[in-house]
Amino acid sequence: MTLSTTSRSTLTRLRERARTDRADLHAVLDAGLVCHLGLVRDGAPVVIPTGYGRIDDVVYVHGSTGAGWLRIEDGEPLCLTVTHVDGIVYARSVFHHSMNYRSAVVHGAARRVTDPAERLAALRAIVEQLSPGSWEHAREPDRRELAATAVLALDLAEASVKIRTGPPGDDDDDIAAGGRWAGVLPVRTVFGLPEPCPTLPPDAPTPVHVGDRWAG
């Protein structure tokens, strides 16, 4: 299955960087911790970082019902973007400096999620995206907490994925000239040593679903 392309999801340049497989889209989304959600307020764009989660071909975000940016109407246009920086691309020329990256850009209309079962599944997906294993380990939301939480859905119907990998694309003249370094400095997101909450008993063991994420 390939992604639908519209004028705004069809890349105007560097088409070789665009992927159309839904598996690519899912992979980019599933690897992220934070998305950047775009909305329009008084004709101007607003871009907010927030957590998210995916179930099949729907992506969910949540927030406090008191948060201004989540006062979003049903059908309001949104853009949800997830980006991973994988490397800094050093070229012989300033012009060909670049980044290796994977990004997904999803366009769609907001849908306020009201069905209790879908709301709960969405919240689980959002929590599990950030901290796999937490839904089982932690206390589930109670009625009051659920009432304070707004959940929005965005269909993955219109989306584009862009991926750049590999070395710089220097001009032949610059390669031939020599004397300048070119290559890729990999960029990675890693987890540090878990820091227990000061209110935990000193001998509280770190559970596997947390400790195993530490890179060592």
Place this chain on the structure above:
Amino acid sequence: MTLSTTSRSTLTRLRERARTDRADLHAVLDAGLVCHLGLVRDGAPVVIPTGYGRIDDVVYVHGSTGAGWLRIEDGEPLCLTVTHVDGIVYARSVFHHSMNYRSAVVHGAARRVTDPAERLAALRAIVEQLSPGSWEHAREPDRRELAATAVLALDLAEASVKIRTGPPGDDDDDIAAGGRWAGVLPVRTVFGLPEPCPTLPPDAPTPVHVGDRWAG
């Protein structure tokens, strides 16, 4: 000097996470590799990841003149957001799961940069943000490359900075109940071992401005 607050840059909740010092804004911007730039197309938001650079209280982005998203008019409203995820906050309750992060959100009107000196300074700032030392090491842009590059400026006049640090904010009942882990899993962005371009001579040394970024 503090940042101006407007209705859209005044946080509607969690005000304790908002900072108003310009130094905080500069620090969050200066630590980033990529920003998410929001613009409005046909009434809908579009959020694009891209590099950027800062000079004093102006932030710059650039792109190919052939890139659709950079066909931005003078005065067009933009939003530029930079986010660093610093930690995953595990709480006893799903509800209090969170992230530690630093984010800067800049609202403003696009200014197309046409002055040659400012254009060059902006490009230098953008390249140095991504790869410090590259402007000196690499070949500077020639006339053709400059002509193919659009540069946009955004004043840092209207901006907000939001920072969360520290352990989770669990409810007393959940803390007293015990049996569940809580704490922070630090998240860091690190650089890997530089990967020389295959077209480099095998004995080409890695320059200090690249090699010193490797975490080891």
